[in-house]
Amino acid sequence: MDSETAVSAAKITSPLPGAADARNGVLLVFGAALVWSFGGAIARGLDVGDPWTIIAWRSFFAALFLLGFMLWRDGPAGTVRLFRTMGLPGVAVAVCFATASISFVVALGYTSVANILLMQAGVPLIAALLGVVFLREAVDRVTWGAILAVIAGIGVMVSDSFAANVSFIGDGLALVIAVVFAAATVITRRFSGVRMTPAVCLGVIIGTVVGVVLSSGLIVSARDYGLLFLFGAFNLGLGMAMFATGARLIPSALAALISTMEPVFGPIWVWLIHAEVPAPRTLLGGGMVFAALVGHILWQWHMSRRTALPLPN
Known part of the structure; x- marks a missing residue:
């Protein structure tokens, strides 16, 4: 092999420029889903009747955490610069996250967790469609298959809990989320x-203000x-x-797909912490979702390795 061929092979066998970022993105989004999955177990232990009080304090503590994290990572000047440079896209994301976090807490007072989880199963499909329309992201058949498998799995998970009465407010808020x-x-x-x-951070600050204004009392x-x-x-x-950092590194459909691990792990923590044994359909549906996500990630890993194979001499 001559020197030119060796250099070419080294370039091809070396990690692709975006490979490390994509791997970090997958890990960060998965970590976010894992962290979010503890929400039901934590909420189950609260003895607060007013949802706006919960929203106010939850958003306030989240804002403190995020501000502290940015000050530690970027310093005061860097933190101010980040807020100044996020522009309209940042404001739009802030409004989206504020709407989702507020709607989640309020929706729990009107509809079942099962109905909310079922709506969340549609997030990968919605994200994939929006990605195709606005980002021109190509979604392959394997990803579409994984999305449909996830929707089916979460449908099985919550099928035991469907109620005959439909709450327009609760289910509407779940769809908004x-x-x-x-x-x-x-x-x-x-x-x-x-x-x-x-x-x-701006999103949870918005949530704090809304919660404080509408709360009946903060004690x-x-x-x-x-x-x-x-x-x-x-x-x-x-x-x-974690989600905001990781989601910018991987395709929208994949980020939304991985985030559906939240309703899979959620019942497990409630089971371990509060001794609420999941129903058989919950375990079956969760297994379907887990298998679909692991299969999709392994497929992507296999394809990335094929792409990185050296060219023959």
Whole structure:
């Protein structure tokens, strides 16, 4: 092999420029879904009747976490610069995340968790369609198949809990969550050069203001303060930071697809922490979702390795 061929082979066998970013994006979005999945277990332990009080404190603690993280990472001047440069895309993402987090807490008072989870199953499909329309992202047949498998799996998970009565407000808010979350995913991917951590921070600041204005009272017990801190800083703040960072590194459909691991892990934590044994259909549907996601990720890994194979001499 001559020197020119050796150099060419070295370039081809070396990691692709975006390979590390894509891997980090997958890990970050998966981590966000894992963190978000603790939300049901934390909320189950709260003894707060007013949803706006929960929204106010949850958003406040999330804002403190995100501001502290940016100040530690970027310093005061860098943090101010991030807010100034996020532009309209950042404001749009902030509004999307604020709408989703507020709607989630309010919707729990009108409809079942099962109905909300079922709507969330549609997020990958909505994100894929928005990505095709606005980003011209090609979605292959394997990804479409994984999306449909995820929707079917979550449908099986929640099929035991369907109620005869349909709440227009609750189910409408659940649909809003799915749409705005998918939109935030696509915007984050479209403007991948813009750091979206300040955007999600602005989103929880909006949630704090809305919660404080509409709350009937902000005084809660010391135990609830602790749980609300976890609900805000860990579940909401850390999860949003990881998702906003990772979603700009991978296709919109894949980011939304991986995030559906949240309703898969959620019942497991409630089972382990609160001794609520999941129904057989929950386990079956969760297994379907998990298998679809793992299969899709392994397929992508296989294709990336094929792309990186050296050319024959």
